[in-house]
Amino acid sequence: MSAGRPLVRVVAIGVLPAVLAFAAVYALRSGDGDGDGGSDRARPARTAATGGPPAPAGASGQPAGSTGPAGAVELAATLSGTAYSTELTFEVPEARARVSPPEWVRDCVRFAAWARDNGGVPVGPEPVHTLTLRARRSVDVQVAAVRAVPVAQVDRAGEQGPWVELACRDGVASPAASPPGRWRGGGMPHPLAAGQTLEVPVELDGLDESGGPVDPFPGGVSDYRLRVELEVDGVPQTYNLRDGDRDFRCCGRITYMGYQAARYEWTLAPARALRYCAELRYTGKPPPRTCGPRAPA
Numbered sequence: 001m002s003a004g005r006p007l008v009r010v011v012a013i014g015v016l017p018a019v020l021a022f023a024a025v026y027a028l029r030s031g032d033g034d035g036d037g038g039s040d041r042a043r044p045a046r047t048a049a050t051g052g053p054p055a056p057a058g059a060s061g062q063p064a065g066s067t068g069p070a071g072a073v074e075l076a077a078t079l080s081g082t083a084y085s086t087e088l089t090f091e092v093p094e095a096r097a098r099v100s101p102p103e104w105v106r107d108c109v110r111f112a113a114w115a116r117d118n119g120g121v122p123v124g125p126e127p128v129h130t131l132t133l134r135a136r137r138s139v140d141v142q143v144a145a146v147r148a149v150p151v152a153q154v155d156r157a158g159e160q161g162p163w164v165e166l167a168c169r170d171g172v173a174s175p176a177a178s179p180p181g182r183w184r185g186g187g188m189p190h191p192l193a194a195g196q197t198l199e200v201p202v203e204l205d206g207l208d209e210s211g212g213p214v215d216p217f218p219g220g221v222s223d224y225r226l227r228v229e230l231e232v233d234g235v236p237q238t239y240n241l242r243d244g245d246r247d248f249r250c251c252g253r254i255t256y257m258g259y260q261a262a263r264y265e266w267t268l269a270p271a272r273a274l275r276y277c278a279e280l281r282y283t284g285k286p287p288p289r290t291c292g293p294r295a296p297a
Contacts, residue, residue, distance in 0.1 A: 071136065072135065072136055072137055072139045072232050072233070073133055073134065073135055073136065073139060073141055073192075073230065073232055073237075074133070074134040074136065075131060075132070075133055075134075075228065075230070075239050075241065076131070076132045076241065077129045077130065077131050077132070077226050077228070077241045077243070078129065078130050078132070078243065079112070079122055079127055079128075079129055079130075079243060079248060080128055080129060080130040080201060081124075081127075081128045082122075082123075082124030082125075082126050082127055082128055083124075083126035083128060083203055084124065084126070085124070086128075087167060088108070088112045088115075088122060088167070088168070089122070089123045089124075089165050089166065089167040089252075089254075090112075090115045090116070090120030090121060090122055090123060090165070090166045090167070090252060091120065091121045091122075091123050091163050091164075091165065091166075091252030091253065091254050091261075092115070092118075092119065092120045092121075092163070092164060092166045093159060093160055093161055093162070093163060093164075094161070094162050094163070094164045094262065094264075095297070096118060096119070096120075096166075097164050097166045097264040098264065098274070098294070098296055098297035099296065099297050100272065100274075100296040100297075101114050101266065101268070102114070105268065106268055106269065107170065107268060107269070108168035108169070108170050108268070111168040111266065111268065112168070115166060116243070116246075116249070119159075120166060120252075121154075121221055121249055121250075121251070121252035122249060122250060122251070122252055123165060123251070123252040123253065123254055124250075124251060124252075125217060125250070125251045125253075126203065126204070127148075127204065127248070127250050127251070128201055128202070128203050129146070129201070129202055129204075129226060129248075130199050130200065130201050130202075131143065131146075131199070131200040131201075131202055131228065132197065132198070132199055132200075133192065133197065133198045133199075133200065134195075134196070134197045134198075135192035135193065135194055135195065135196050135197075136194065136195075137194045138191070138192070138193055138194050139191075139192050139232060139233055140189040140190065140191050140192075140232070140233055140234070141189060141190050141192055141198075141230055141231070141232055142188065142189040142190065142230065142231040143200055143202060143228070143229075143230060144229040144230060144231050144236070145205050145227075145228070145229040146202045146203070146204055146205055146226060146227070146228050146229075147204060147205050147216070147226070147227045148204050148216035148217070148224045148225075148226065148227075148248075148250075149216070149224055149225050149226070149227050149240070150216055150217070150222045150223070150224045151222070151223040151224055151225060151247050152222070152223050153220055153221070153222055154220070154221040154222060154223060154249065156221060162261075162262075163254060163261055164254070164261050164262045164263065164264060164279075165254045165261055165262070165263040165264070166263075166264050166266075167263065167264070167265045167266070168265070168266050168267075168268065169265050169266070169267045169275075170267075170268075170269075189231065189234075204216070217250050217251050221249065221250070221251065221252065222249070222250055222251075223247040223248065223249050224247060224248050224249070224250060225240055225241060225242055225247055225248065226239075226240070226241040226242075226248065227239070227240055227241075228240075228241060258281060258282055258283055259279070259280065259281055259282075260279060260280040260286065260289075261279055262276065262277060262278055262279040263276070263277040263289075263291075264276055264277075264294070265277070272296075273293065274293065274294045274295070274296050275291055275292070275293060275294065276291065276292060276293070276294035277289045277290065277291040278290050278291075
């Protein structure tokens with residue numbers, strides 16, 4: 001019996017440090033979970049499930065909450081003119097052109113929206129759009145291509161003419177240069193800071209994906225959407241855009257060989273006024289137009 005006691009003491013001395021070390025590690029791990037209701041493994045899953053804050057930026061330098069190039073840029077588009085003019089004009093029935101816009105229409109931007117809502121068809125076969133880009137984080141953006149994708153032909157057989165041109169005048173001259181905050185491209189990536197907004201006027205590409213010529217509006221009036229190809233931090237991204245909650249529309253026509261339709265021009269500020277230009281029928285060179293004030297309907 002006495003010969004076994006030294007062996008018991010040796011075993012106890014060898015095992016005790018291991019037991020104490022295990023107890024210390026267990027206590028530390030349990031302490032980390034206090035106040036969180038679970039272990040370290042449970043926390044990331046719970047955060048993701050409850051929509052908690054994203055993990056902070058790591059050694060890669062990616063911003064917190066970054067979802068990659070696809071989520072780096074918000075994009076919208078508006079119709080802003082044609083390849084020949086920055087003025088938006090619409091083809092409408094004459095009776096509609098004489099109706100005074102509602103009180104909330106106080107500038108030509110709102111006038112254009114009101115005209116489209118009331119069936120006005122933008123005039124001109126080569127529409128120009130303004131892309132509005134908003135960066136969610138610091139990013140380099142390049143517009144690679146902008147194409148029109150026809151959705152449907154518009155049947156206007158039930159609408160009554162005569163058809164005239166409707167336009168809005170702000171009463172001030174257009175600036176000779178692009179206003180601040182606008183960018184006309186140049187084929188190079190454009191750096192944007194987080195939260196920065198940029199407006200980019202763009203024409204439609206005349207080539208399809210295979211490099212062949214394309215005419216998205218062969219005739220008549222069509223509804224269409226924009227397919228915009230961006231390069232976001234060098235990664236291609238494609239966006240399909242509408243005109244707010246509706247499709248874009250093209251192309252009204254009010255000028256033919258030897259004929260120009262009558263024109264109605266609204267000035268909204270400082271006082272509302274309607275100007276009327278009579279239609280022209282001619283052979284050879286078109287004569288000067290005769291214009292004057294007209295009382296609204």
